Amino acid sequence: MASGKKYETVSGIEVKASYGPDDIPDDYAAAVAALPGEAPYLRGAHREGYRSKPWRIFQLSGFGNPEDEAERIRFLLSKGATGFIMEHDRMTGDHLYDPDHPEVVARREDVGINGAVIMSAHDYELALEGIDQKGTYAHAGGGVAQHAPFCLAGYWNVARRRGIDLKDLNGTGQSDLFLTYVGCPPLQQIPPADALKINCDIVEFTNKAVPNWVPISMAAYNGADSGLNAYQELAALMAANVDHLDEVKRRGNVPLESLAHALGGVSFRVAMDFFEDIAKLRVARKMWHDLLVKRYGITDERALRLRVHIVTAGSAMTYQEPINNIVRGTIMGMAAVLGGVQSMGISAYDEALSVPSEQAHQQSVRIQQILMEETGIARVADPLGGSYFLEALSADLEAKAWEYFDEIQEQGGFIAALENGFIHQTASANQVELEAKMITGERSIVGVNYSPSDHDPFGIDGFAGSADAWDKAMIRLGELRSGRDSALAMAKLHELESICRDGGNVMAGVFEAVGADASVGEIGDVFREVYGSWKFPVSF
Amino acid sequence: MEVPSQLLRGTNGSVSGDVRVLMAKTSLDGHWRGINVVSRALREAGFEVILAGMVTADTIAKVAIDEDVDLIGLNVGGRVEVVERILDVLAANDVKVPVFAGGTIPHYASDKLEARGVECFPPGSDLDDIVAAARRLTNQ
Structure with a gap:
């Protein structure tokens, strides 16, 4: 020592x-x-x-892609994992941007590097392909508060499309104010007080509609x-x-x-x-x-x-x-x-x-x-x-x-x-x-500041993932917009906006909108319009 | 003037005059621990740090020109292609400022960046080494 x-x-x-x-x-x-x-x-x-x-x-x-996520989840379950936590692309997910948003396009190669691109209920279907929702405990994604309603809505809508009673689902949400505002704050994010309000909506919605689900964590x-x-x-x-x-x-x-x-x-x-x-x-x-x-x-x-x-x-x-x-x-x-x-x-x-x-x-x-x-x-x-x-x-x-x-x-x-x-x-x-x-050596990390070494005898390097996540997401986005009942999707988004402005349960509104194939970016547009954006409170 | 430093071993306050470092994040990834600590260490060494945050390649080039910076520090949390685009945009705008980078950069990526003259500092890098590089790159 x-x-x-x-x-x-x-x-x-x-x-x-x-x-x-x-x-x-x-x-x-x-x-x-x-x-x-x-x-x-x-x-x-x-x-x-x-x-x-x-x-x-x-x-x-x-x-990477929704299919990559499904494959990895199935792999982990086959090795003995007893549940799964879905991790989604930070740029499109946490930020509620569709892949054609200018902030995403400007860094498009980054898309998919930390998680799968999931921008619709259909993408959730792809990411859950071959996975038993009724028998497996799940975290549907949505660590960041503004992203959570979309994720829960996506996961639950897939169950609904598969004919599963939502009361039979077991799993957890997150909507975590630590990740959202302390750990990894997105470029744009609804203010904390609005996140609290939406979290309370999630609690109330889940309590009635998905009673075995942990609403937030x-x-x-x-x-x-x-x-x-x-x-x-x-x-x-x-x-x-x-x-x-x-x-x-x-x-x-x-x-x-x-x-x-x-x-x-x-x-x-x-x-x-x-x-x-x-x-x-x-x-x-x-x-x-x-x-x-x-x-x-x-x-x-x-x-x-x-x-x-x-x-x-x-x-x-x-x-x-x-x-x-x-x-x-x-x-x-x-x-x-x-x-x-x-x-x-x-x-x-x-x-x-x-x-x-x-x-x-x-x-x-x-x-x-x-x-x-x-x-x-x-x-x-x-x-x-x-x-x-x-x-x-x-x-x-x-x-x-x-x-x-x-x-x-x-x-x-x-x-x-x-x-x-x-x-x-x-x-x-x-x-x-x-x-x-x-620096003082009061804290030692072996191989870093204690007996440091640049040599890695095992040759471990980063996992490159899937380089085509943005291109494929753009194709799916086009298919989503052309294949859905757009009038219905727009109507549900307008309803969501009214709920956000006038009161009512935001989780219920997002559940309906995602069920009508609204995209993650469209949900984000509503939130940005109504709630505005929070500013990181300290400078460094 | 010698200023007491928390993050450096001794060579404090010796950067002369107005030496500006632009610090930016290449991806939409809000983790801030690394950029916070590195920015503070650079300030303790006497650099003026301009924190641009999560900005695009075009914005990095614009701020570099407008603020007449001497060095650009990139916090990389994503793919090397995004960093390479930033280098391309800087070159296209005739910004001839040295660039260094830190963050979760796998070896295959740092090899590419170092081939283009970008010094890379992976997680666990010594802050003194980072500050020494900043001095060297700005001829301090």
């Missing part, structure tokens, strides 16, 4: 050389003594742990990979859900328990601070429980159990000697298993170069299967519960998380803290601090 290194976690919590029974605070003893499956769920959501509910192997997948991962530390990630996620809970509750269309259950499927990042990340996942469940009980008086156990998806940190994957990332992915996956999760995605070893190659993608699934089937670490629920160190760290982390939660509330809540740049300033300061620690 390099000299000059402080003994503290990545988020700056000082740690001692060893721990004993006196280090677990008295006010934490009750939570530690409660078994897994018992409130406040610090030690796990379920008594039987992974015996009753193995975690879902849930990998992000998509690039905040992914604090996207705040963390942009710089928020462990306790800030916890606090910001709780604060984001509080804004949603308060608003849906105020509207009064969904029972509070159903609402809390719907919002209790969330996502965190697991990075390379093993014990802090384990502690974070455990503390998240306790914070959610305490928040719902104290702030909302909720007693329904189903609602009080937080359900956690994790993604291992993409930013921890190095460009240098990428084969080492398999070790990193494994260690982060272990932390997730020990912290307790319902589902998991492991960033692929070629993450710093490109979207995953088929081999790298398969390898991510294999890490999960090795952890699950070979190591024995999933045999017992919360096997580290009662560890003097882990419980002391959990208590510290929780205390700091509530402090930062209060700071967000002082800004006026999470949406206000996005609008005024408070969250971004925190993230930016941490970005600089983490980088500075690389």
Whole structure:
């Protein structure tokens, strides 16, 4: 270990050389003594742990054309993935641009590089070819808030066309304010307050029409990979859900328990601070429980159990000697298993170069299967519960998380803290601090600033994907416009615009428009016209 | 004047006069961690950083001319062909400013860019090396 290194976690919590029974605070003893499956769920959501509910192997997948996405999803499912997350092209998807939009045309070769181009219900049909919607848990895409209604509408319309009752669908949305406004803000994006409104529409629509679907899911991962530390990630996620809970509750269309259950499927990042990340996942469940009980008086156990998806940190994957990332992915996956999760995605070893190659993608699934089937670490629920160190760290982390939660509330809540740049300033300061620690050697990354090397003996390079995604998308766009009942599509788009202006459920309006073969860019035109565009609140 | 630096090891504040770096993102990809940290390091070294964000090749050329920049830094999150178009548009507009690039650039792409004189800094690059390149490329 390099000299000059402080003994503290990545988020700056000082740690001692060893721990004993006196280090677990008295006010934490009750939570530690409660078994897994018992409130406040610090030690796990379920008594039987992974015996009753193995975690879902849930990998992000998509690039190029819709057919490429379908092929990759089928491939991952054939290797043992137990659900799939659709990843769509950022330029056409997140931005709600059709492929002939000038901003897209100007960079057309980039189209499809990070995800598949899906611009209509028909494209969704192509991307879901050969995939059993009724029997497979799905994330339909739509991480970015303004993109989410289109994605849900696309996926659900395909099910409707296949004759599947929407009540039989299982899956999740995202509409994640962290990705949208902190992690990867698009060039144009509806303002946060309008995103909150639309998210509430999604919750209400889903509650009635697709009741087994998780309507939205905040992914604090996207705040963390942009710089928020462990306790800030916890606090910001709780604060984001509080804004949603308060608003849906105020509207009064969904029972509070159903609402809390719907919002209790969330996502965190697991990075390379093993014990802090384990502690974070455990503390998240306790914070959610305490928040719902104290702030909302909720007693329904189903609602009080937080359900956690994790993604291992993409930013921890190095460009240098990428084969080492398999070790990193494994260690982060272990932390997730020990912290307790319902589902998991492991960033692929070629993450710093490109979207995953088929081999790298398969390898991510294999890490999960090795952890699950070979190591024995999933045999017992919360096997580290009662560890003097882990419980002391959990208590510290929780205390700091509530402090930062209060700071967000002082800004006026999470949406206000996005609008005024408070969250971004925190993230930016941490970005600089983490980088500075690389320079001093306080933070070591092997093969990068510790024993650096330019040589990759394994010759791993980026996955090139499909170079024809834009050309093919232009052809499909032409076919869409000429093949559909345009009067119907236009009528539905006008209805959507009225809903956006005058009130009503935007999710319902988008569902109808996409069902009438409106394109992603046409939905975007309505949103841009009505809501305008948000401006990134800090400069650097 | 020597300014305390968080992101550099020591050679601070020694860029003389008004040396301008235009920083732009080549694709519609809003990840900002890399461009934020690199822009701050360049500022700490005394460069004036003009942040253009997610802009097209035409806009990069226009800003480079209007602001009379000395160096262009490209944050690459997409395909090399888009970066090559930017180089072509700069050449067509007679912008003879050096270009360097950072981001998720696979080796097959950085080989192409380096053949056209664009120094590439993949993820994990040392900020001191990036700033040293900026000094060298602007004769500082």
